[in-house]
Amino acid sequence: MKIDHIGIAVKTLSEAAKTYEDTLGLKRSSEDQVEEQGVRLAMLDIGESRLELLEPTRPDSPIGKFLSKRGEGLHHIALQVENIELMLANLKAAGIRLIDEKPRSGAHNSRVAFIHPSSTHGVLLELVQYGE
């Protein structure tokens, strides 16, 4: 298991990406827009992981609501796993509250599922499995 990415909610993607590129020297590896989630995102490489900057495309999206409630900042941690179904089954058996009981499609041929922060001491965790 490794950290796939750390999600950061921001108001303006271009400004935030520029800050992280210019001041920390990170390199933007991809950009994307997921209309279903109401989010525009940019990935910045760091070691084996990435920072994922998330800007809402509408105020009632999950990131839009997060921003109005808590402001910009750390949003979630995504962990790369080898067998997401097995992981979800084990978590459910252990009484962990899942947001997604089954994986759904993510970017770059991945399957993803979120774990509810009430079961992980306030941290929104995402599981990611790539390929098949």
Added chain:
Amino acid sequence: MKIDHIGIAVKTLSEAAKTYEDTLGLKRSSEDQVEEQGVRLAMLDIGESRLELLEPTRPDSPIGKFLSKRGEGLHHIALQVENIELMLANLKAAGIRLIDEKPRSGAHNSRVAFIHPSSTHGVLLELVQYGE
């Protein structure tokens, strides 16, 4: 550069560590107490990085204040750098607000410095350099 660790503020270290160990299968690599910072901490290995669980030893410590204001959850990201002085000089020259203008001593023969979240879109960043 890589992610050294992700800091997570928790109410009870033993409970939180057990959750992360039992449900995610992470392994605890070290525990520590830094009385000056009013914090007790446990490190959990994940890939090339670690999760740092932080429990306050007194309510008026930085983590104690964070908990009463925001509750449990993501607190900071620490980036491992090769030349912390150069990095701080570059950040200062770029107009970034620093919490520590000079590195101070951290755990495991490290030097650390914090960057103010007002300059990094709400994210409290820590720079860490190990050894000499």
